[in-house]
Amino acid sequence: MARPLPLFPTSLVGSYAQPEWLIDRKKLAGRFPPRVRARELWRVAPEFLDQAQDDATLLAIRDQERAGLDIITDGEMRRESYSNRFATALEGVDIDNPGSALDRSGHPNPVPRVVGKIRRRHAVEVRDVQFLRANTDRKIKITVPGPFTMAQQAQNDFYGSEEELAVDYAAAVNEEIKDLFAAGADIVQIDEPYMQARPAKAREYGLKALARALEGVTGETALHICFGYAAIIHERPNGYSFLPELADTAVKSISIETAQSGLDCSVLAKLPGKTIILGVLDLATHDIEPPELIAARIRRALPYVSPENLVIAPDCGLKYLPREVAFGKMKAMAEGAAIVRASL
Secondary structure, rough: OOOOOOOOOEEEOOOOOOOOOOOOOOHHHHOOOOOOOOOHEOOOOOHHHHHHHHHHHHHHHHHHHHOOOEEEEEEEEOOOOOOOOOOOEEEEEEEEEEEEOOOOEEEEEEEEEEEEEEEEOOOHHHHHHHHHHHHHOOOEEEEEEHHHHHHHOEOOOOOOOHHHHHHHHHHHHHHHHHHHOOOOEEEEEEOOHHHHHHHHHHHHHHHHHHHHHHHOOOOOHHHHHHHHOOOOOOOOOOOOOHHHEEEEEEEEEEEEEEOOOOHHHHHHOOOOEEEEEEOOOOOOOOOOOHHHHHHHHHHOOOOOOOOOHHHEEEOOOOOOOHHHHHHHHHHHHHHHHHHHHHOO
């Protein structure tokens, strides 16, 4: 049984900094996030890779615990990107002959080429959850790529419309989510950054795909929507192009970023009843913010969200930060949440 959560519980969005001995971080940072498999990034021989990823996951778990986080992720140590491991495991994708699609930066990137009906062949992340559950007594969260985002990160050579493609991705995500809860996940988070990047399409069919992904799901779900990795997407708008639309969805929590963009937190009033996973770490800088600054960022949301409905997190994943910086920011985040908790 996971320990009860305090007021302003802290969590990662999903990813933590992978060790240099596990993955070539320079190569990783020198390209757009991979949408197809990028096995050349791993420094460990294939026959030892599973064991190495397990060891890295243990390090990520212990770092989160040492920093004082309340909700623990696996740090996505086994992933080359947040989405490609799941997206390339599905039936209907030609992984040997990738297609091309524009990334949210506007540049072409190799992507899965859809040549048949998208179906989930098998569970992809169940062992990840089982390993995480076996190695911490804290509440745990696992992330899955969202169906709308995967549809945007694919070349469609089979379906009559992007909507049909997204709905079949959603069916695969739905099966995975149910298996992740059965394996012991406390929270499953769907990552949908492209809802912010392509709001018109998100309104057209993204919400329909999300509803299909959540059909019959009874566990606690979250949705992450962001402006992209700060290491890659440098310019930030000062507001979301797609956020109030999530108010009527079935997800319990919405994960947003506020630190780098200086977001006007009044928009959070348009998500009544939702738990807000509040991004308070600026990932565009390697500076470790003082806990008092993080506390001030938390307080900006309090006029619009009740304290019981706030979870404190980074703006996005910590994947691209040096590990010592990621740990320092994470620890400062926990300390900043403690400051606000004590003041109430």
